[in-house]
Structures are given as structure tokens and as C-alpha cells.
Amino acid sequence: MELSGFYGLIYKACVWIMRLAYLNVLWIAFTLLGLLIFGLGPATSAMFSISRKWIIGEDNIPVFRTFLTQFRSDFRKIFYLSAILFSVGALLLANLMFFTKGDVPLLQIAKILTVNLAIVYGVMLIYIFPVFCHFDLKLLQYLKQSFYIGFLHPVFTLFLVLGMVGIGFVFLKVPGLMLFFSGSSFSLFLTWGAHKAFSKLESKKFRLRVAAPSNRIVS
Template sequence: MNWESFNNIAHRMIELIYINILWILFTILGLGIFGIFPATVSMFTIVRKIIVKEEKFKIFNTFWRTYHMEFMRTNGFAIIFYLVGYFLYYDLQFLQLNVGKFQFLYPVLILIFFSGLITLLFFFPVYVHFKLSYFQYLKQSFLIALTSPIEVITIALTGVSIYIVVSVFPGMIPLFPGSIFAYIVTRLGFRAFTRIAKRQTT
């Protein structure tokens, strides 16, 4: 590895650390529950710009502008995901209190859980990459995930791996986990988008 390659890698790692810190701070700024979605969209926006090698943008200014502009809209999506999560949690609690009854609901809940999960995995790269109508973001996230099993599995394994690493080394939480996950997910998202685009043109 020559010095230029090492310097580029070091510069990229510093950028990812900075983005991760901003993601945490802006999530806290929105009191967590209201900050997580706009902060995550802002992080994916920055990561996408880095991957496509967009020049002449300032990370903090772009992060803040995206966070401010997308705060209300992305929290609308957050509410949808929160409601689905609450519905699943409530129904699982209900089934645990009624052991032996309503067993037919388990497959339905599992289907809803995995549908919501794969939609969420692709929601952020879809949101920052495409210009769609409101509910088209959810529909396209689900459809792209459904037709991209390899990417879905890779994203899931990446998330589990990062979770294990930060569980063992919690001091890394302020440094890398969010931004590295966003970087990998965006890369995999681009691969899925490109493959789907090729199918549509053939």
C-alpha cells in the first residue's frame, strides 16, 4: 500500500467517524425517538455523496440542512414504523397471555415482522437515492428488498456483526457503527438499484 492509498483510507475513516458523531448528536437533539429518522436520512445523504464522489459540499452544513428540511417528513415515516412495531409487540404480549389460543396468528405476525424489517433495511438508501411520492418510498423499499435477497442477507449480517463488535467494545459506539453500516448499506443498495435498472432496460 502506497502513501496516497493510506492517506485516502485514513481520510475516509475520519469522515466516517465525524458523520457517526453527527448522527448521534442530532439523534439526541431530536430526543431520540424524533431524531433518529431525520438524523439517519442525513447520514445516508452524506454517505451517498461520498460514494458517488460528489465534490464541494460541507459535511456539517449538508447534514444540518437535510436534518432541518426532512425532520417532519421523515418522522411521518418513523411513526408508521413505530406503529407497526407497537402492533407486533402488543400482539405478541396478547398471545403470550393466551397460550394455546390464536396460534394461527403467529405466521401472520412473523410475515408482518419480516416485511417491515426488510422494508426498513432498504428504506434509507431508497429515500436518499430516488424522488418518489410519499408511500412509494415504502412500496419501492419493500419491492427492492424482496427482489434482492443476497443484499438483504448481507445487510442483516452486517448489522448483527456490528452489534456484536460494539457489545464487546462499547467504546466504539461514538466512532463507527452507524456510519459504517450506512456506508455498506448504501453500497449494497446501489448494487440492487443497478441490477434492477438493467432488468428494466432489457
């Protein structure tokens, strides 16, 4: 018998807490299984893939089996993509640390440019895993699509940033939660947000396709 009312809400909340905790443990375990360097990207991709299935209503999937399948199938592709992201991020960080050491005008200009690039990088980072799990693209096209979606919806992207800051603040206040929710809570939130952005994008494309025939000149 399905619970309803207040007890139904409590039951659903407990179910989601258990789901997120289990998913987070899998993410950590498979990341460590890949010695961090080789496991972080594929494990994160598998985590976002599970989050996507939950967001679109596939609640009864076998979590471990689905996670393992995604971890294996996307391993090489996401590893290369993660290597690109890590390299770019490390380069931006090194540049920021270098350019902040001097007051020379040229260094200040370089610093401003690097900060702008870091913002672009951060926006792409927000959407990259949801895009990877949602679309089947070539490697560099994931970066392009993440950039396109992020800057096409700047207000919504800002909302996601503020949401992540809020989640991070909770973890700072209660560090014990990080073991069970550090990755899964971010992945579910970002997947939900990205799914909204994807829906808006598809709706916009549909409206353009519908409006296109009316703009044609009939001879």
C-alpha cells in the same frame, strides 16, 4: 503529493475513519437536538444522504453544511415516515409479546402471521432510508418501493442482514466504538448495498426497454 502503495491505503483508511466518526457524532448531536423523538428520523435521513454522496463519488462535500441542509429540508416528510415505521414496529412487538403467552392454536397462528409481517417490516427497514435518499416519491410509496426492492433481491438482502449482524458483533465486542461508528457504519454499509440493488434494478429495466421493440409484431 498523493500517497501510493501501503502508505496510501493507510492514509485512505484514516480518512474514512475520520469521516465516519464525524458523521456519527453529527447524527447523535442532531438526534439529541430534536429531543430524540423529533430528531432521530431527520438525523438518520441526513446521515444516509451523506453516505449516498460518498458512495457515488462525491467525497469533497462540506459534511456539516450538507447534513444541516438535508436535516432541515426533509424534516417534516421523514418525521411522518418515521412515525409510521415506529408505530408499526411497536404494534408488531406488542403482538409478538402477547401471542407468545399462550399455547392456544389460534394464538399460534396469529404468532406465525405476526412473525411473517415482522420479516417484511425488517426488510423494508433495511432499504427505507436508502430509498428515501435516492427517490422522490410520495410518503407511502417509499414503503412500497422498499418492499419491492428487498424481496426482488432476497439473496442480496440476506447478505445485508448478515453484514449488519457482523457489524453489530464488533460493537458488542468493542462497545467503545459505538460512540463514533454505531450509526455511520450501518448507514454506509446499507447505502452501498442499496446502491448495488438500485443499479441492478435499473439495469434490468433498461434491458427490458431494449428488448421490448424486438417483441413487437411488424405489420
